[in-house]
Structures are given as structure tokens and as C-alpha cells.
Amino acid sequence: MAPKIQIPDELKKDLPPSQWGKILGATPIIMTVIATMLAGLASSEMTKAQYDRSAAAQLQSKAGDQWSYYQAKKLRAAVARNTLDLLAATSDVAPLSEAALGKADAATVAALTKNEIPVANFAKLDEAVIAAQAAVESSKPESDVTAQLTKIKPATLAESLVAAKDAALAFDNATKTINKTSDKLDEALMFGDKATFRAFSAARLRYAATRYETEAKLNQTVAGIYELQVRQGNATAEKHHRRSGKFFFGMLAAQLGVIISTFAIAARQKSFLWAVAAAAGAAAVSFSVYVYLYV
Numbered sequence: 369m370a371p372k373i374q375i376p377d378e379l380k381k382d383l384p385p386s387q388w389g390k391i392l393g394a395t396p397i398i399m400t401v402i403a404t405m406l407a408g409l410a411s412s413e414m415t416k417a418q419y420d421r422s423a424a425a426q427l428q429s430k431a432g433d434q435w436s437y438y439q440a441k442k443l444r445a446a447v448a449r450n451t452l453d454l455l456a457a458t459s460d461v462a463p464l465s466e467a468a469l470g471k472a473d474a475a476t477v478a479a480l481t482k483n484e485i486p487v488a489n490f491a492k493l494d495e496a497v498i499a500a501q502a503a504v505e506s507s508k509p510e511s512d513v514t515a516q517l518t519k520i521k522p523a524t525l526a527e528s529l530v531a532a533k534d535a536a537l538a539f540d541n542a543t544k545t546i547n548k549t550s551d552k553l554d555e556a557l558m559f560g561d562k563a564t565f566r567a568f569s570a571a572r573l574r575y576a577a578t579r580y581e582t583e584a585k586l587n588q589t590v591a592g593i594y595e596l597q598v599r600q601g602n603a604t605a606e607k608h609h610r611r612s613g614k615f616f617f618g619m620l621a622a623q624l625g626v627i628i629s630t631f632a633i634a635a636r637q638k639s640f641l642w643a644v645a646a647a648a649g650a651a652a653v654s655f656s657v658y659v660y661l662y663v
Contacts, residue, residue: 399625399648406619406656413612417605424601427594434591441584448577455570460563464571468564469553476549480571486542488582491531491589496520501592504599517600525600529593536586543579550575607663614659621652 455461464481478484493501500516550572557565625648 396626399622399652402652403619403622403626406615406622406652409656409660410612410615410619413608413615417608417612420601420605420608424598424605427598427601431591431594431598434587434594438584438587438591441580441587445577445580445584448573448580452570452573452577455566455573459566461570462563462567464564464567468557468568470556472549472553473545476546476553479546479575480550480568483571483574483578485546485575485578485582486539488539488586489535490586491528491535493528493531493593494520494524497524497528497593497596500596504592504595513599514603517596517603520596520600522597522600525593525597529590529597532586532590532593536583536590539582539586546575611659611663614663615656618652618656618659621648621655624648625652 466477466481469477469480472480475486496516496519500513500520503513503516553568554572557568628648
């Protein structure tokens, strides 16, 4: 049987024989636990910051794709408009008659003879999302944009993105039949009456320009929401980075308490130095709570 460990009387008398004395005696252990906890929190916050940065970079790539689609649609609309102007300036273009379209469906007839394209139902966005987009478009300072983004939950932005994509897809599906029918009419009318083909070409260019302009607006909405997600991700990463730094300083305060406690034991001046160690530990805990709740 192992001998029972006895604490020397010289060490026992250095601490008051009370509950407070027992608490002071356990201070080094408590400070070590607190320092370890704060180190873990600092590491966790830094990991979250890195994750948010990575996610924001991926979203930035998707936003770039949408802006490219937007620019391509705008360019195609401009080319169609310019070609239509050249056609009208160099030849006589009569209005396209419904009879020239044969058995085309009503949507195609309306699009080519009246330039009435399917209605684009733009996504209904939350007011906070609209305000944030307005802040970005007007080149407001980053602090103002971030202040707007703090009012928006990530789930709200995600829902807005889905709604914007659905709106773009719905318009694309609504124009597919018109596009296919126009291609078939182009092949059918190309070698027929020249005046009819010119009228059809002009009507098709007018429809294409209007369609591309609408698609560009839909892509712009999607790209704008992606941009908000990027900015929100970067803002969240910055927040986690700040929290990590402050948890790190809290950890240093706790380690300072451990060091002071160690010196106290070594110097056997526990009455004063233990109190300083306890105060440092309390400050570390209070500071970490403040960072967790308010920063």
C-alpha cells in the first residue's frame, strides 16, 4: 500500500485555513484551465475566419461569372440594336405581318410583330437586401455597406439568391419556344420574298435586343446578391479575426496569472501575489465573456 501523502506544515501555514485559502491554493490550476480554454477559442475563431474567407472567394468567382453573363447579354443587345439601325438605314423595312409567320404560336407572333416578350417576374427582395444593394451601387464607404449587411441574415441572402435565379430561369424557359420558332422561320423565309425576309430579320433583331436587355437585368440581380454574400462573408471573417486576437490577449492574461502564482509559491508570499493572480484570472474571464457577447 502506497504511503499517504502529507503536505508539510510549512506549506499549510502559508495559506489561511479557510474556503478562501483553498480557492487561492487552486488558482494555478484554474488559471491553466482558463488559458487553455481561451487558446482553444482563439484558434477556433481564427479557423472560422479562414473558412469565411475561403467561402467568400468561391462566391466571388460565382459573382464574376454572373457579371460576365450580364456584360455578354448587354453586348449582344447593343449589337442587335446597331444591326437593326443599319438595316433600317440602308433599306426599306416594312412591318412584319402575321400572315408571314404562318402557323407560329401566339407568343412568337406577339414577340415578332408587336415586340411583346414574356413578362419577366423579377424576384421580390427583402427591403434590407435592396438597401444594401443600393449602398454598393452608389459606392458608399465599406463601413456603411457593412452596417447594412449586419441587418441581413445569411439565410435571407441565400433565399434572395434562389429567388433571383428562379426568376432568370423562368424567363429563359418562357422564351425558349419563341427562340426555336424564330430559328425555324429564319430558315423558311431566307430564300423567299426579300421584303418579307427583311421585315422578319428586323423584327427578330428587335425581339433579340429586348430579350437580351431583360436577361441582362436578371443576371445583374443575381450577380448583385452574390456580391452581397461576398461582402458579408468578408465582414464575418474580419469579426472572427478580431475575436481571435482578443481571446488571445485573454489567454495571455490567464497565463500571466499562472506565472504570478508560480512566483508566489516559489517566494512563499502568497497573501499578495495570490490575490494578483486571482485578479488577473478574473479579468481574463471577464474579458473573454465581453468579447464573446459584444464583439
